[in-house]
Amino acid sequence: MSEIGLKFNRNISQYQDTLFAAPEEVEGLPQSYVEFRTRADGTCAIDMSYPSYFSFMNFSESDDARRRLSYKFLNRAKDENLTALDEMIRKRRDLVNVLGYETFAEYQTEVRMAKDAETVWQFENNLNSALRQKAEQDYVEMLVFKSETEGRQATAIQPWEKFYYQKKLLRVKYQVDAEKVKEYFPIERVVSGLFDLYQELFGMEFRQVENPSVWHKDVTMYEMYDSGSGNLIGHFYLDLFPRANKYQHAAQFDVRSAKLYLDGRQTPVAALVCNFPKPTADEPSLLPHDDVETFFHEFGHLLHALLNRGELEGLSVPRDFVEAPSQMLENWVWQKASLQRFARHFKTGETIPDDLVERMIAAKNLNSGVNALQQVYYAILDLTLHDGYSPDDNRSTTDIVRDLQNEITLYPYQEDTHFQASFGHLYGYAAAYYGYMWSKVYAQDMFSVFEENGVLDTETGMRYRRIILEKGGTEDPLELVKAFLGREPSNEAFMRSLGL
Ligand SMILES: [Zn+2]
Numbered sequence: 361m362s363e364i365g366l367k368f369n370r371n372i373s374q375y376q377d378t379l380f381a382a383p384e385e386v387e388g389l390p391q392s393y394v395e396f397r398t399r400a401d402g403t404c405a406i407d408m409s410y411p412s413y414f415s416f417m418n419f420s421e422s423d424d425a426r427r428r429l430s431y432k433f434l435n436r437a438k439d440e441n442l443t444a445l446d447e448m449i450r451k452r453r454d455l456v457n458v459l460g461y462e463t464f465a466e467y468q469t470e471v472r473m474a475k476d477a478e479t480v481w482q483f484e485n486n487l488n489s490a491l492r493q494k495a496e497q498d499y500v501e502m503l504v505f506k507s508e509t510e511g512r513q514a515t516a517i518q519p520w521e522k523f524y525y526q527k528k529l530l531r532v533k534y535q536v537d538a539e540k541v542k543e544y545f546p547i548e549r550v551v552s553g554l555f556d557l558y559q560e561l562f563g564m565e566f567r568q569v570e571n572p573s574v575w576h577k578d579v580t581m582y583e584m585y586d587s588g589s590g591n592l593i594g595h596f597y598l599d600l601f602p603r604a605n606k607y608q609h610a611a612q613f614d615v616r617s618a619k620l621y622l623d624g625r626q627t628p629v630a631a632l633v634c635n636f637p638k639p640t641a642d643e644p645s646l647l648p649h650d651d652v653e654t655f656f657h658e659f660g661h662l663l664h665a666l667l668n669r670g671e672l673e674g675l676s677v678p679r680d681f682v683e684a685p686s687q688m689l690e691n692w693v694w695q696k697a698s699l700q701r702f703a704r705h706f707k708t709g710e711t712i713p714d715d716l717v718e719r720m721i722a723a724k725n726l727n728s729g730v731n732a733l734q735q736v737y738y739a740i741l742d743l744t745l746h747d748g749y750s751p752d753d754n755r756s757t758t759d760i761v762r763d764l765q766n767e768i769t770l771y772p773y774q775e776d777t778h779f780q781a782s783f784g785h786l787y788g789y790a791a792a793y794y795g796y797m798w799s800k801v802y803a804q805d806m807f808s809v810f811e812e813n814g815v816l817d818t819e820t821g822m823r824y825r826r827i828i829l830e831k832g833g834t835e836d837p838l839e840l841v842k843a844f845l846g847r848e849p850s851n852e853a854f855m856r857s858l859g860l
């Protein structure tokens with residue numbers, strides 16, 4: 361299974377194909393993008409890498425060239441991976457049959473928060489219908505905009521038009537200039553702002569360690585104390601800036617886990633590894649709002665790791681809940697009350713204006729229904745392939761992709777494409793892709809308690825720390841969530857968060 365899976369992902373990452381676009385087909389793209397890819401014969405070579413692909417889909421004025429590029433992109437690795445995927449599905453089924461399970465989804469969900477495949481199906485089907493209203497609003501907004509742009513009544517939006525019209529709409533109607541937004545987020549303010557908020561909300565005190573023993577001079581180290589008792593909770597490191605040979609994304613890593621020994625507790629140690637722009641002698645580091653959100657998210661994982669009061673090291677939080685506490689904390693970078701405390705212009709010190717925050721939120725909600733529905737489609741596809749489907753019956757994985765896309769998303773399936781061949785998560789997230797939206801729904805539900813009591817309410821913060829964070833993986837997350845909410849969970853808060 362590992363061999364097939366690794367091959368599946370290698371076929372995707374090593375796959376090469378190129379669209380040779382004529383000069384008029386790259387109109388709309390930045391000059392540097394075009395220059396970098398122009399060949400001696402004047403055509404522009406667009407490869408399948410994300411930066412090449414997404415910029416082209418966002419900006420090329422040529423509908424036909426976008427269609428052709430999308431066709432190539434959705435057929436990546438199809439010659440080898442359609443067979444590899446069938447093989448992967450067969451092997452998974454064989455394995456779980458030996459273990460006495462009917463389907464791979466049943467086997468995977470048993471130890472998760474969801475507990476069985478049926479619950480996940482119900483969850484996805486509920487979301488699917490609840491999301492229709494916002495998704496249709498989104499679709500109509502795009503259709504009206506396309507009609508205005510083309511000067512005639514448009515009747516549909518093709519999959520290769522979605523990014524293009526979305527980008528244009530953001531520019532024309534929502535007018536959020538990311539470069540201007542950045543000016544309100546100099547890194548020192550963001551770090552101290554997050555520290556202040558989290559210390560206050562969750563009853564902690566962070567103290568920087570002088571001259572720490574660290575792996576690079578950019579790295580800083582802190583002690584975390586409980587502000588009530590003054591007891592040491594643990595230590596953490598911040599490694600925030602890029603350098604050669606460093607991990608290239610943002611993530612939290614456990615260095616030492618919380619654990620109880622006969623002679624007392626081992627305090628946990630964790631590190632936050634990010635790649636934010638580094639300040640220079642004459643320019644401060646200004647964080648794009650996405651990075652601010654990432655920082656609040658990843659620091660949430662750090663809190664979860666450090667505040668864990670569990671006795672055993674091996675009890676990890678189930679994978680379909682582990683993102684929820686961090687996803688919940690993303691909300692603090694979208695709230696006026698919390699932003700007012702630290703989002704200040706790096707030159708003038710002016711607090712981020714309310715109308716800018718409102719425009720940022722409106723822009724976030726553009727296509728939020730359509731995008732969420734796309735996630736439901738991925739989850740249902742993953743679930744379908746791992747819950748009773750057999751590649752040896754009369755339906756191919758392509759039949760399933762075509763039917764589900766047409767049924768769930770509002771954008772029609774592009775004929776003769778095989779997106780599943782390059783959907784790498786079918787290996788890593790087999791029957792687990794649902795976890796992304798699942799945890800988001802619980803995250804927003806938990807956030808609704810803060811919405812009600814105030815996002816700076818320390819009493820709610822402390823309850824959250826005790827009930828959710830300190831329990832780590834020692835109890836069923838569903839019971840913890842219910843205890844924190846004081847009621848049964850629902851997806852209402854999630855729907856609200858999409859701008860409904
Ligand atoms: Zn995360």
